[in-house]
Amino acid sequence: MYKSAEDKHNFAVWRVLNRIKEQLQFDPQEERVVAYLLDLNIKHHSGVGLVAERKIIEKLINEGLITSISDSDFVSIGEPQTPEYKAYELFHFKVKRGFEDYYDQYQKKQRVDLGFCWFDNNTFFLRLRDGSAKPIAFDTERGNRNMLVVFQVLIDHWKRNDNLPIGKGEITIRAKSYGVKIEPAQLKNIMSNIRKTKLKPAGLEDIISIDFDRKTGGWSLTIAR
Numbered sequence: 001m002y003k004s005a006e007d008k009h010n011f012a013v014w015r016v017l018n019r020i021k022e023q024l025q026f027d028p029q030e031e032r033v034v035a036y037l038l039d040l041n042i043k044h045h046s047g048v049g050l051v052a053e054r055k056i057i058e059k060l061i062n063e064g065l066i067t068s069i070s071d072s073d074f075v076s077i078g079e080p081q082t083p084e085y086k087a088y089e090l091f092h093f094k095v096k097r098g099f100e101d102y103y104d105q106y107q108k109k110q111r112v113d114l115g116f117c118w119f120d121n122n123t124f125f126l127r128l129r130d131g132s133a134k135p136i137a138f139d140t141e142r143g144n145r146n147m148l149v150v151f152q153v154l155i156d157h158w159k160r161n162d163n164l165p166i167g168k169g170e171i172t173i174r175a176k177s178y179g180v181k182i183e184p185a186q187l188k189n190i191m192s193n194i195r196k197t198k199l200k201p202a203g204l205e206d207i208i209s210i211d212f213d214r215k216t217g218g219w220s221l222t223i224a225r
Contacts, residue, residue: 012048014106016056021103025121026179035177036091065102066093077169122148136202149180150190154221165218
């Protein structure tokens with residue numbers, strides 16, 4: 001579908017805002033501090049370009065919607081000069097007053113795109129071909145958010161990269177930006193539990209698939225509808 005320059009700009013701003021908003025959902029102490037992971041791998045496909053993402057972050061800082069609370073950190077996975085190498089810049093922001101109103105403005109502009117799949121607190125919704133919305137509830141009993149965060153990392157990666165696999169190291173880095181520490185060795189069980197206890201009971205095991213990619217040692221998520 002054709003998108004005008006304005007539509008592309010609005011989507012890029014909303015995408016950055018939504019990444020910040022998602023982390024605010026996991027802020028029980030209401031400290032309003034988020035860790036924002038900027039993908040420096042410009043050769044990889046992304047919904048928002050690296051230069052545009054930096055400019056949007058600068059725009060939010062200049063407008064007083066977020067403030068930096070420390071210097072950014074450089075993190076990477078894999079060995080330099082190998083295909084597995086990926087680099088990121090991790091920012092630490094304090095979200096200020098007025099952010100929610102600003103977010104709501106851009107959310108309204110994205111309602112058509114948001115109608116396909118979205119998160120609402122601890123529940124994921126997928127809109128089916130018949131127009132109905134199928135929920136998957138990720139309960140947080142005993143404070144365990146491993147499945148929720150891993151699934152959100154997979155969905156976020158799928159939105160930007162279609163069904164390309166995401167490596168174990170990258171999953172753990174992105175999970176950490178949501179405040180959850182996950183060891184690569186835990187991922188096999190987490191993926192299995194998502195399939196058995198979330199996708200299958202919701203009747204979505206034939207629509208949402210999570211597969212291990214032996215070639216890359218990562219995981220891929222596919223949504224067929």
